[in-house]
Amino acid sequence: MTMTMGDLPESCISHILCFTTPRDVCRLSAVNQTFRLAGNSDSVWNKMLPIQYPHLRARLDSPLEISSKKELYFALCHPNWIDGKTKKFWIERATGKLCYMLSARNLDITWGDDNRYWSWISQDESSFKEIAELVAVCWLEVKGQFDCKLLSPGAAYSVSFRLKVHESPRGIIRNFGRRAMIPHMPRAYGWNRKPLKFSLTTPCGDHQIYARYLSDMDKPVETEGYQMAPFRHVEEGWMEFDAGRFVVEEKDDNPGDIEFCMREWEGGNWKGGLLLEGVKILPTSLVTERAE
Structure with missing residues (x-):
């Protein structure tokens, strides 16, 4: 007798499906x-869920009341708030790879708490409660770091800063923590003398750096000694500038932290x-799709 895949018992098929991808299932x-x-069994979808999901689920701002692992998987395919939003x-729905976005409040912004230089505002187009508005600085530096244990082992990732060049004051609602509002936010200025630099340092010490002139995106930066920073227009005027790419070590229990930075202080001019x-912080496969 000839046996086909359809003749196999359900438990055997479940075991086989564990070695495929969510899309295949x-x-x-x-x-x-x-x-x-x-394909609906918990044993299959438990394999599809990232190994970090219990830890991340415990950090959710709104607990998920879910009965099955398949339902949990697809609930986590949508952005979920953690750590006080x-x-x-x-x-990523097709592969189960982890994706993150860190708010500006998670970053170390030089003079970020001084309202002479930076302001914290709300804007309709942002899902975060607050975003950072650059009022005026001559020394621009924004740094951050992230633990690679929270990323998918063996996956290639891209780190990008999400920015908007201010064209008008429209969309600003209020300034959190203060009664006074900034009545007028000037158009972007001071970005024509030196390019804005984006950098990434991997756990193994590999340092990548890119740059772009915000006043003229096509202006070459090679004369300044940098490579052109890849960037994408997304929505509502927002742009994403790449700081670098890296691969998470697959067999390392403690892969270390990545460090990233956005800066411009060489020109000495106010901006x-x-x-x-x-x-x-996204799998590079998603970044490539967005760029196309």
Whole structure:
């Protein structure tokens, strides 16, 4: 007698599905009832969930009341708030890889608490409660770091700063923590003398640095000694500038931290009119798709 895949018991098919991807499980579940039942089992979707999900689930600002691992998987495919709504994480639907966005409040901004230089505002187009508005500085430095244990082992990632060049004061609602509002935010200025630099340092010490002139995105930066920073227009005027790419060590229990930075102090000139929403840490496959 000839046996086909459809003749295998459900438990055997579930075991086979554990070695595939979430996309494959969904496709194979359409083969027949046995595959569908196997594809709905907790044992299969427990393998699809990232190993960090219990830790991340405990940090959720709004607990998820979910009965099955498959339901949990797809609930985590949507952005979920953690750590007092200062970060968002989600998983890539097709692969289960972890994705993050850190708010500006998670970053170390030089003079960020001095309202002469930076202001914390709300804007309609941002999902975060606050974003950082650059009023005026001559020394611009924004730094951050992230623990690679919270990323998918073996995956390639890209780190990017999410910025908007301020064209007008529209969309600003209020200034948190103060009664006074800034009545007028000037158009961006001071970005024509030196390019804005974006850098990433990996746990192994690899240092990457890119640059872009905000006043003229096509102006070459090679004469300044830098490579052109890749960037993408997203929505509502926001842009994402890459700081670098790296691969998470697959067999390392403690892969270390990445460090990233955005800076411009070489010119010594005053600059302003920039909005900073935060930093994205995404699998490079998603970044490539957005760029196309």
